[in-house]
Amino acid sequence: LTFRCYTTVRQSSRASRRSGAWMAVFALFRADTSCARMVTSAKRAALPEFCPLQLEQMIAELVRFDQGWIPSGDGTALYIPPICIGTDASLGVTRPTASKLVVVCSPVGAYLTAGRKPVKLYANPAHSRVAPGGAGAFKMGCNYAPTIAITDEAAAHGCDQSLWLWGRNQLITEAGTSNIFLYWRNKNNELELITPPTKDGLILPGVIRDCVLTLAREWNEFTVTERFPTMMELMEAAGDGRILELFCTGTPSVVAPCEQIVYKAKPNEEPVAIDIPEQRDAKPLFERLRETTTGIQYGKVDRPEWVRIVN
Incomplete structure (x- = not known):
């Protein structure tokens, strides 16, 4: 049934090696939230229900x-993407009655290193990843396969990922498989952090997205807004010099900055490049958010409700 109807869901979490302890200690980062969201995705895919607490224990x-596979060093982790697939031997488009839940893992290095540049994004309104009433808010396999060819198109334009737009107003929704954040001075000259909302069901309610929103609101240094920015707003702000940062969030990368958007407005027009400035006067917001989030994972910042210790 999986091969015919793609009844597949996935999720992701990280385990980090903590230093300074007299014995090996590892921290699972927000695994409870990840497991609960995987159950939500499984329900949307009509897969047999399973217990999120048992998955977290697995x-x-x-x-x-x-544990021997968990690397040491800042930015490194064991990446853990559990998968659930329907296993019925059926050619019909039916609700699965059997499934297989598998937890796999792989060591990963630091996403941003000295040799790794910020990402470039390709925006083409001819392509969309989501639609109202669809499954964009869930980590289902059917959401990812159609994006591969578009990622190849982005690469052909010198970009790393697609900046997904939706609708007549070209709402900015996500970047690749990541959530997107815009940090700017709005037209009232106020510092503001904007990210698309989850209430419309168009985007994934990412775990790192939630971390960023929580931290930003606790810091209380700028306005935090959940709404869809538009491509026209972004272009106007870039022309006015009001964009401060654009960054993506996700479990593998945590927080990754963007340096440029290549925007192909119409099929018969050449794409234009929109450069995102690099902050030099002070530590960039994305860097502060990444350091705090990873600091919690490695035990450098205290936030016990976000980690589960394994030893």
């Missing part, structure tokens, strides 16, 4: 068993 046991 992940903890795997981390304990495979």
Whole structure:
């Protein structure tokens, strides 16, 4: 059934090696939230229900068993993407009655290193990843396969990922498989952090997205707004010099800055490049958010409700 109807869901979490302890200690980052969201995705895919607490325990046991694979060093982690697939031997388009839940893992290095540049995004309104009433808010396999060819198109334009737009007003929704944040001075000359909302069901309610929103609101240094920025707004702000930062968030990259958008407005027009400035006067917001989030994972910042210790 999986091969015919793509009844597949996935999720992702990270396990980090903590230093300074007299014995090996590892931290699962917000695994409870990730597991609960995987159950939500499974329900949307009509897969048999499973217990999020048992899934979290499976992940903890795997981390304990495979701890030798967890790298040490800032930015490194064990990446854990559990998968659930329908396994009925059926050619019909029907609700699965059987499924297989698998937890796999892989060591990953630091996403941003000295040799790694900020990402470039390709925006083409001819392509859309989501639609109202669809499954854009869920980590279902059917959401990802159609994006691969568009990612190839982005690469042909010298970009790393697609900046997904939707609708007549070209709402900015996501970047690749990541959530997107715009940090700017709005028309009232106020510092503001904007990210698309989850209430419309168009985007994934990412775990790192939630971390960024929580931290930004706690810091209370600027306005935090959940709404869809438009491509026209972004271009106007770029022309006025009001864009401060654009960055993506996700489990593998945590927080990754964007340096340029290549925008192909119409099929018969050449794309234009919109440069995102680099902050030099002070530490960039994306860097502060990334350091705090990873600091919680590695035990440098205290936030016990966001981690599960495995030893």
